[in-house]
Amino acid sequence: MEMNASYTSFVAVGDSFTEGMSDLLPDGTYRGWADLLAARLATRSPGFRYANLAVRGKLIGQIVEEQVGPAAAMRADVVTMVGGLNDALRPRCDLGRVRDRLEEAVERLAPSCRRLVLMRSPGRRGPVMERFRPRMEALFEHIDGLAARHGALVVDLYGAEALGDQRMWDVDRLHLTAEGHRRVAEAVWQGLGLAPEDDWRSPLPPSVPLGWTARRTADVRFAREHLAPWIGRRLTGRSSGDGLRPKRPELLAWDADASARDGSHAPGLS
DSSP: OTTOOSSEEEEEEEHHHHHTTTTTTTTTOOOOHHHHHHHHHHTTTTOOEEEEETTHHHHHHHIIIIEEEEEEHHOEEEEEEESSSHHSSSOOOOOHHHHHHHHHHHHHHHHGGGEEEEEEEOOOSSSSHHHHHHHHHHHHHHHHHHHHHTTOEEOTTTHHHHOOOSGBBBBTTSBOOHHHHHHHHHHHHTTTTOOOOOOTOOOOOOOOOOHHHHHHHHHHHIIIIHHHHHHHHHHTOTTTTTTOOOEEEEEEEEOOOHHHHHHHHHOOOO
């Protein structure tokens, strides 16, 4: 690993995890770990450029078809690619097909950039996730093999106990909180060989367990506001990302000063 390296450009590829849900900003947009990482990288490289092609709800086939080609053409220093979990979380999943599309993505992206970053995605602790854990772990084993063959970096978020803590996850139980995204940005930052700012694996302080009534109230809210709509989309073949464009579809300069002022992704400057 190249220590204390400088990177002049970064392209993020993926789904809602990389788009930044649920790190919600006051203007209604999402920030997320990729924007946070870009802001930090920009402070080290004048003229730093960043694109984020990720769109919520995308399956790995859609990521390959819609994002991988444009990302490879940008020839960025750093490319992150996270995908496949939306497939794995569906009732029916052709894991062999998911592996094949992941391999296609890595084969196209690895030669196009200086550093390709893959991830073992974090998993929230809880009974629902236990059903899908074997699929997730099979997927991560494949990602490890792809990284070894193509010289990519794997950031192991799944192995971090702190990121499994339920307090790191939004009320939808699918997306990280702002603190979770901050820790992911720190994990990738360190993976790229840059000096640590803090220990992203550090556990949260002990919490007071919720009582039975509070837990049931939270479960009912989750089922009504998040689980039922998610099931409805699965049954009708719809996605939360239908019709949405990437928030940063072009590799444009990042205004680090504006980003620091408003805490958000700044508009690109050509």
